Each structure stands twice: as structure tokens, then as C-alpha cells.
Amino acid sequence: MHDLARRVIEGDLRAAARAMRLVDDRARGHVELLKELWKRPARAFVVGVTGTPGAGKSTLVDKLVSSWRKDDAKVGVVAVDPTSPFTGGSILGDRIRMQRHFLDEKVFIRSIATRGAMGGLSRSAGDVVRVMDAWGCDVILVETVGVGQDELEVTKVAHTTVVVVTPGGGDEIQANKAGILEVADVFAVNKADREGADAQVRHLEGMIALGNEIARGLAAKPAGHSHASHASHVAHAGFLSGQAGAQADGGWTPPILKTVAAKNEGIAELRAAVEQHRQWITSELGLARQRRHANERLIALFRDILTEAAMTELAPDMATAAQAVEAGASDPYTACEGLLDKFRAR
Ligand SMILES: Nc1nc2c(ncn2[C@@H]2O[C@H](COP(=O)(O)OP(=O)(O)OP(=O)(O)O)[C@@H](O)[C@H]2O)c(=O)[nH]1
């Protein structure tokens, strides 16, 4: 067995750090290492924390880490650092906000950088989660800024995803409503010490209720079949009657919690909601969703690997094709077909 894999599984902190660097850099041997680690069944509970920039995700994660540490759980934190214009220098910020955990031997905090290619981010996050799991983490928190599709993809690594919003942060939600509804298992309205928290809660309730109605409509029509699976986890509004969580029909309606992360308020309730969802994912519909996410991740990984292989192997041909199109000797479709033929011939 890979010596490094063995040491990671034994709980060696330095080995885990090395393994994470290896997988994050995609250095030579990292695939072999991951294969070894995949032989061991995953056992950690993975919680995604996503939401708008500056919503207080890191502060919440920090408080959740403390909460789990009180139960002596071994905790991992993966901070996906979007090198986006929204949050320059967030790694430093995360370090400051979570610094008290840096001295804790049972907490591992690792930042990973944004990858250029679509799907690369969730691959990296998934690989780091795998190392942390093998190292013996009971809980792994994955923080990511939910600004785009690629970031939302990352949540498929998680069993349970918390979407963090703030009072008055309606525009961002509006802009990505479908994406957010799809990934949210639990909503945290953070900075509830500010004005407008209740209005935000009502707004989310309305959004969820509407989503459920659409889901019901689609479920009633066989033609809506392809959407029904996506809609299943938000099926049936419980909010109009003030209910959230697991539903009688097996679906899940995301509860909305108000938190003040900076003052450690509402954290126990948030964690309780997250743990409730953890129960739900062992249900029939919950397991079905897990399987769907696993399939989607496999496809995304294959797409990533295929693109990587094609781009590497066809680099010279790619340049020639581009020149041909530029000179008017070929069109983009013919050029791409030519490239594909070359790739197939290998
Ligand atoms: N008023 C108030 N401020 C908060 C609360 N939670 C966090 N903050 C502050 O909000 C700012 C951003 O917090 P972060 O935890 O870094 O937010 P983030 O979502 O991780 O930010 P990015 O990772 O950069 O997107 C910090 O100044 C926090 O102190 C809260 O409940 N109330």
C-alpha cells in the first residue's frame, strides 16, 4: 500500500498535510494516492456552507467547528478560495477568523484555489475532502462562495448544504434563485442583528413555497418527468403551516434559521437543523439524491479528465486548427471535427 495513504489513515497530521498538497497541486502520484484512499469507505459527514460574499460564512463555520469540537469530533474545513473580484484575500481573512482552531490538533483547515476549468473546483474540493475523511474527520465543512455554477457544483460534495444569506441581500438571491433553491438544505439568515432579517425569512419562505408549487405541478405532469427528481427534495411546502424539515411524503423542506454568527447566536439551532437533514439523507429520497450527486460528480470528473487529456495531446493540432480558421481555410465546426478525429485515432 502507498505509504503516504497508510500514514494518512493512521491519523498522521503531517502526512495528511502532505497528501492534501499533493492532491491540490495534482502532483505526480496523487491519483494513486486517491485510489488507495477510495478503498476505505467514506465515513465523515460533509457539510457545505455557501452563500453570498461576506455573508458571514467563515464566521459561521468557525462557530460550527467550535460546536462540534465540544463533542470532541475531529473536524476538517475546506475553504474554497475564489480568486474572484468579489473576495480578494479571503484566505487571510479565513485564517484570522478561524485562527484559534489552527492550534487544535483535531482540526484541519485547508484552503484550495479556484481552478480555471469548469468542474475543476469541485474535483479539488472532493479530493481534499477524501483525504480529510481518510485522516479520520467526523465532520468536514466546505465553505464556498455561491456566486456561480461552478461554486454551486461544489455543494454536491456535501451531504448537507447550508445557504447563508443576509438581511437585505435579496438581489443576489433573486439573481440565482433556481441554483440556490436546488442546493439549499438549510437556510441561515445571518447577521440577524441587522434590520430586515424577518423580511428576508419571509422572502425565503415565499420562494420555497413557490418552488414547491412548481415542483408539485411538474410532478403531476408526466411531461415534467426530468424535473421531478430535482424538485423532489423541496417537494411540498411546509412553510405555509410553519413546518420545515422532513415531510410526510418523504421530501425535505429547507428550514430557515436566523443566526448572528459574530455573537455565536443561533448556532446550536443551526447545527440541530443540519443534523436533522443528516438523518433525512438516510431516507429513501435522501439516498436517491446521494446517488444522483455521486453520478453527477463522476460525469464531471470524467469531463475534467477528458478535457485535460485532449487539450494536452492535441495542443499542437489545436494551434494549427486555430490558424486554419483564422485564415478562412476552415470553419470552427470542421476544425473541431478534425480535432476530434485526431483524438479518436490515438
Ligand atoms: N453584524 C454582523 N456581522 C457579522 C456577523 N457574522 C459575521 N459578520 C461580519 O461579516 C464580515 C464577513 O464575515 P466572513 O465570515 O468573513 O464572511 P464570508 O461569507 O466568509 O466572506 P467571504 O468568504 O469573503 O465571502 C466580518 O466582518 C464578520 O465579522 C453577524 O452575525 N452580524
Ligand SMILES: [Mg+2]
Ligand atoms: Mg469566508
